[in-house]
Amino acid sequence: MIYLYFIVLVVSFVVLFKCADFFIDGSVSLAHVFRIPKLTVGIVFVGLATTAPELAVSVQAAFLGHPEISLGNAVGSVITDDGVAMALAGILASTAIIVNCRVLRIVGAFLLAVDFFAYFLVRNGVVSRGEGVILLLLLILYFVVIILMQKSKKGFFSVPKEQFVEKELDDEENRGRMIRKCVFLFLGGIIGVIITSRVIIWSAVHISYYFSISETIIGLTVIAIGTSLPEISTAVTAALKGEGEIAVGNILGADVLNILWIIGMSAVVRPINVEVGVVRFTFPYMILIVTVMLASMGIGCKFGRVKGALLFFLYVIYILWVLLFLI
Numbered sequence: 001m002i003y004l005y006f007i008v009l010v011v012s013f014v015v016l017f018k019c020a021d022f023f024i025d026g027s028v029s030l031a032h033v034f035r036i037p038k039l040t041v042g043i044v045f046v047g048l049a050t051t052a053p054e055l056a057v058s059v060q061a062a063f064l065g066h067p068e069i070s071l072g073n074a075v076g077s078v079i080t081d082d083g084v085a086m087a088l089a090g091i092l093a094s095t096a097i098i099v100n101c102r103v104l105r106i107v108g109a110f111l112l113a114v115d116f117f118a119y120f121l122v123r124n125g126v127v128s129r130g131e132g133v134i135l136l137l138l139l140i141l142y143f144v145v146i147i148l149m150q151k152s153k154k155g156f157f158s159v160p161k162e163q164f165v166e167k168e169l170d171d172e173e174n175r176g177r178m179i180r181k182c183v184f185l186f187l188g189g190i191i192g193v194i195i196t197s198r199v200i201i202w203s204a205v206h207i208s209y210y211f212s213i214s215e216t217i218i219g220l221t222v223i224a225i226g227t228s229l230p231e232i233s234t235a236v237t238a239a240l241k242g243e244g245e246i247a248v249g250n251i252l253g254a255d256v257l258n259i260l261w262i263i264g265m266s267a268v269v270r271p272i273n274v275e276v277g278v279v280r281f282t283f284p285y286m287i288l289i290v291t292v293m294l295a296s297m298g299i300g301c302k303f304g305r306v307k308g309a310l311l312f313f314l315y316v317i318y319i320l321w322v323l324l325f326l327i
Contacts, residue, residue, distance in 0.1 A: 002210050009203040012196045013226035016053050019192030021230070026186030033179055050234065050250065051077075051257045052190070053227040055265060056197035061219070062266040064201060068274050070266035071122070072219020073227060075282050077258045078115075079220075080228040081251050082293045083315025088232065089239040089247035090308025097244030101301040106149075107252050108294040114138065115290055118259050119283040125276040132267025139260035200226065216278050221322060248297065255290065281321070289314050 048055075054077050061069035090097060117138075121131045200223065208218045231254050235247035266272060292314060296307035 002207065005203045005206045005210070008199060009207070009222070009226075012199045012203065013229065016193060016196040016200065016226065016229075019189045019196060022185045022189030022192065026182050026184070026189055029178070029182040029185065033175065033182055048257065048261070050230045051254055051261065052193055053197070053230065054258060054262050056193045057200055057223060057227050058262045058266045059269050060194070060197050061201050062270040062272065065270070066201060066205060066215055067266065067270055067272040068214065068216040069201065069204065069219040069223060071127070071263060071272050071274050072216040072278075072282075073223045074258045074262040074266070075286050076220035076224025077228050077231075077262070078255050078286050079282075079289055079315065079318055080224045081231050081254050081258070082289045083311050083318065084225070085228065085232040085235040086247065086251045086293055086303075087308040087310075087312035087315065089235040089244060089251075090303045091305050091312070092236060093239040093244045093304070094242060096302040096304035097239070097248060099248055099297045099301045099303055100245070101298055104248075104252075104294065104297055104301075107256075108298070110142065110145075111252060111255055111290060112287070112294070114256060114259050115283075115287050118263060119279075119287065122263075122272070122274070122279050122283065123276075125274050125279055127263060127267040127272040129268050129271055132264045132271075135260045135264030136268065139257070139264065142256060142260065214275065214278065216274050216282075217322060220278075220282060221319065244303070248303070251293075285318055285321075289318070 054073055058070040058073045061067065061073070118135070121127055121135075204218045204223055205215065207213070207222075208215050231250060234250050238244060238247040238250070263272070289311065293311055296310065297303050299307075
């Protein structure tokens with residue numbers, strides 16, 4: 001029976017990834033159809049859409065009474081984004097990725113502040129609804145600051161050009177057809193994400209029961225890897241296409257969203273309660289790998305193979321530590 005749970009989990013991740021892709025395409029295209037500024041598309045639509053799997057899994061897990069999965073998925077996704085997605089981008093890029101150090105200092109400082117603040121909130125093993133609201137308010141502040149930075153011509157996100165190809169909308173019939181297509185992709189994608197997320201939680205819970213493993217650990221490892229597939233694929237594809245700065249912007253944005261959006265929304269749905277011992281390991285390690293990533297990007301304002309290998313090494317150590325000491 002356990003093999004069935006693993007098969008369902010793997011298949012669900014594949015379906016989740018494809019549904020998230022539909023959701024991203026639909027949301028970005030809708031923004032174009034209604035002539036929403038590209039800045040808003042990049043920061044809000046693309047950023048929120050690529051973390052849709054994490055949100056769907058974590059919020060549903062909280063709603064179904066599995067808050068450990070919610071927190072584990074959020075923290076584990078940050079570690080996976082940095083230790084796998086960003087690491088592979090640096091390793092696979094043909095040349096070292098150029099980093100905008102001015103932007104890195106601003107966003108990096110905010111990201112570290114958010115990580116330390118979240119650790120402060122959850123140090124007792126609990127994230128209340130009120131604390132979840134605070135995290136969401138910080139997310140709104142984050143969006144406001146980024147938009148103000150853009151308006152002052154201090155560019156922030158680099159977004160794949162192919163996601164912003166202008167649509168021919170002069171003809172009303174073409175416009176109507178485009179809207180219907182976008183709505184279909186958007187709704188189909190988000191419905192698919194919600195359904196497959198429910199299946200992922202079901203299979204993950206049964207796997208944790210079978211092996212007597214904490215649901216937090218399942219969230220930190222298996223689920224975090226699965227829900228981070230959009231970020232991993234985006235980072236790798238960007239690196240191979242010579243658009244490494246896209247990977248940098250995507251990962252930095254995803255890290256912020258995983259803490260403020262995912263944990264915040266999950267806590268609002270249902271207060272999060274986890275083992276204090278797990279929190280005292282996972283949060284410091286998350287802060288460690290984020291700090292190493294930011295520092296390595298800041299050195300020479302470049303990110304290459306050696307730095308990518310260092311991050312991947314830290315991720316391997318993290319997985320081994322979880323398997324050997326936390327399970």
